[in-house]
Amino acid sequence: MFGLEDFSVALAYLLLLIVTGVSVIYGIRKWNAGKEPGPEELEEEKKWMKHNLELEEEVSDGGVS
Amino acid sequence: MNLYWLVVIVVVYLSVIGYLGYRGFSQTKNSADYMLGGRNIHPYIMAMSYGATFISTSAIIGFGGTAAQFGMSLLWLTVFNIFFGIFIAFVFFGKRTRRMGLNLDAHTFPELIGRRVGSPFIQRFMGLIIFVIMPLYAAAVLIGASRIIEGLLGVPYIYSVVIFSILVAAYVILGGLKGVMYTDALQGSIMVFGMLVLLFFIYTNLGGLVSAHTALTNLADLVPEGLKAIGHQGWTASPGLGTPLWWIVYSSLVLGVGIGVLAQPQLVVRYMTVRSNRELNRAVLIGSVFILLTVGTAFIVGSLSNVYFQRELGEIAIVVAEGNSDKVMPAFIREAMPMWFGYLFMLVILSAGMSTLSSQFHTIGTSVGRDLYAGGELTKDHKRRRELLITRIGIAAGILFTVFLSLRMGAGVIARATAIFFGVMASSFLAPYFASLYWKRLTRKGAIAGIVSGIATAAFAFLFLHGSEARVFGVAAKLFGRETLLGGSWSFVDPLVFALPVSVVFTIVISLVTSVEDKELVTKSMKGM
Numbered sequence: 001m002f003g004l005e006d007f008s009v010a011l012a013y014l015l016l017l018i019v020t021g022v023s024v025i026y027g028i029r030k031w032n033a034g035k036e037p038g039p040e041e042l043e044e045e046k047k048w049m050k051h052n053l054e055l056e057e058e059v060s061d062g063g064v065s
Numbered sequence: 066m067n068l069y070w071l072v073v074i075v076v077v078y079l080s081v082i083g084y085l086g087y088r089g090f091s092q093t094k095n096s097a098d099y100m101l102g103g104r105n106i107h108p109y110i111m112a113m114s115y116g117a118t119f120i121s122t123s124a125i126i127g128f129g130g131t132a133a134q135f136g137m138s139l140l141w142l143t144v145f146n147i148f149f150g151i152f153i154a155f156v157f158f159g160k161r162t163r164r165m166g167l168n169l170d171a172h173t174f175p176e177l178i179g180r181r182v183g184s185p186f187i188q189r190f191m192g193l194i195i196f197v198i199m200p201l202y203a204a205a206v207l208i209g210a211s212r213i214i215e216g217l218l219g220v221p222y223i224y225s226v227v228i229f230s231i232l233v234a235a236y237v238i239l240g241g242l243k244g245v246m247y248t249d250a251l252q253g254s255i256m257v258f259g260m261l262v263l264l265f266f267i268y269t270n271l272g273g274l275v276s277a278h279t280a281l282t283n284l285a286d287l288v289p290e291g292l293k294a295i296g297h298q299g300w301t302a303s304p305g306l307g308t309p310l311w312w313i314v315y316s317s318l319v320l321g322v323g324i325g326v327l328a329q330p331q332l333v334v335r336y337m338t339v340r341s342n343r344e345l346n347r348a349v350l351i352g353s354v355f356i357l358l359t360v361g362t363a364f365i366v367g368s369l370s371n372v373y374f375q376r377e378l379g380e381i382a383i384v385v386a387e388g389n390s391d392k393v394m395p396a397f398i399r400e401a402m403p404m405w406f407g408y409l410f411m412l413v414i415l416s417a418g419m420s421t422l423s424s425q426f427h428t429i430g431t432s433v434g435r436d437l438y439a440g441g442e443l444t445k446d447h448k449r450r451r452e453l454l455i456t457r458i459g460i461a462a463g464i465l466f467t468v469f470l471s472l473r474m475g476a477g478v479i480a481r482a483t484a485i486f487f488g489v490m491a492s493s494f495l496a497p498y499f500a501s502l503y504w505k506r507l508t509r510k511g512a513i514a515g516i517v518s519g520i521a522t523a524a525f526a527f528l529f530l531h532g533s534e535a536r537v538f539g540v541a542a543k544l545f546g547r548e549t550l551l552g553g554s555w556s557f558v559d560p561l562v563f564a565l566p567v568s569v570v571f572t573i574v575i576s577l578v579t580s581v582e583d584k585e586l587v588t589k590s591m592k593g594m
Binding site: 002003004005006008009012013015016019020022023024026027028030031032033041044045047048051052055057058059 | 141346
């Protein structure tokens with residue numbers, strides 16, 4: 001397979017394509033799965049982002065988040 | 066290479082990165098709504114950003130060179146990178162981490178675990194471990210980038226290290242740019258494009274996929290005696306079962322780095338910055354293709370460089386690289402690829418190095434300031450100023466230590482240094498991290514036991530059991546008169562193989578024999594899961 005005689009290495013090459021394929025299919029099938037965050041979660045996110053920005057400012061002078 | 070053109074290209078590249086950073090800066094500074102906008106990012110941006118942080122010059126240069134030496138059995142690591150590093154990471158770790166980060170208002174990996182079980186000690190201890198060990202991984206990335214500057218431009222290695230570290234230091238200190246995923250995404254895109262060209266080139270140059278692999282198989286007789294002696298059976302064959310090389314490839318590189326990715330502090334925070342699970346689902350698609358094209362290409366090209374060098378120069382790759390596996394990829398780009406690709410590859414390397422190093426130094430800074438010093442508790446202004454100061458001193462110390470390590474560590478060390486870091490992170494943090502996300506019965510004492518037993522076992526294994534480090538430290542030799550306490554192939558078994566099970570057992574057993582300290586905290590942590 002693929003010009004690779006060693007079973008283990010050929011299997012790795014094959015699995016490489018399979019796990020990528022599975023991940024791609026998963027991403028496509030679940031493309032719209034998962035709901036948008038509700039108002040309560042949005043508020044939590046705002047708070048989280050505000051605190052995260054403060055932490056970012058500690059790290060760099062530019063304060064770029 | 067023409068230095069003039071290279072400088073022009075690099076300056077243009079840095080200007081674009083700077084512009085994107087400035088745009089992110091002016092947007093995120095305005096209001097909380099804009100900040101939230103920062104979270105509402107396209108999954109392509111999130112996946113590319115994660116990928117650019119995850120995959121660095123260590124993977125492309127260091128592990129590419131290791132593949133040139135050990136062969137295509139390293140492709141198992143790419144399988145693990147995609148399966149664990151993307152699929153399991155996003156689907157089973159990412160979603161809950163994101164939710165728990167919000168629930169607990171946690172902003173660093175130590176803070177997440179510390180707040181989950183209500184333990185400032187855990188946050189401080191994890192911060193300390195990360196601060197001490199992260200420079201080893203940062204050095205691996207810095208060495209990878211510097212070897213390319215050395216190999217393509219002929220700049221002496223020591224200057225290459227200094228030039229690149231100044232570049233990254235300026236990048237971190239002047240802008241941070243950490244949260245601006247657009248810069249990371251641009252860098253990720255450049256990496257994919259460059260590696261895709263490289264993959265296409267190697268297969269077409271060697272007559273297609275099957276004939277390239279067959280040619281590599283036929284080189285088996287040229288494996289150096291030293292590698293044959295430890296189990297090397299050719300570049301398209303797996304090392305002999307149970308031989309030293311088998312343990313190196315499968316326990317340290319495939320298992321250590323493959324599983325270790327799940328407990329990487331700089332990657333864990335990435336999950337928290339996505340808006341919803343939907344983005345994580347979508348990112349699985351993009352991230353897997355990203356890893357396939359970057360790491361998969363590096364390992365395939367590294368291995369096949371043996372065929373190219375044998376045909377053109379009559380030597381195998383590691384001989385061309387003067388015995389230093391870290392120099393194989395730079396030598397291949399210089400010898401095999403057209404000039405224009407050299408320029409492109411410089412941008413790939415700048416991208417891969419800068420995106421990972423900046424997040425590493427960022428993590429080093431927060432681990433010492435926010436986690437170790439503050440323990441996530443301080444809010445008063447004067448203490449916050451001190452936290453800020455300590456964070457920045459931490460970053461400066463981290464950068465200096467990284468440069469020192471890069472200059473002191475010998476040849477062919479990138480993959481090893483990376484594997485040590487990944488292994489230690491998994492050994493000490495993975496079990497408590499997983500339990501934090503999924504197990505309501507995890508107790509504070511259980512989490513502490515898991516972390517402390519994991520790091521203690523790993524430290525013991527590095528000092529007394531695992532040959533390559535035990536020899537360097539020399540403690541076993543002084544105390545017991547022998548380099549390691551294990552004989553034969555066992556001294557090649559990665560410390561992770563001992564330490565991770567110990568950490569799992571301690572996390573579970575100590576949790577079961579103690580009771581949950583704060584049940585309300587557990588409910589709060591797992592809200593919405």
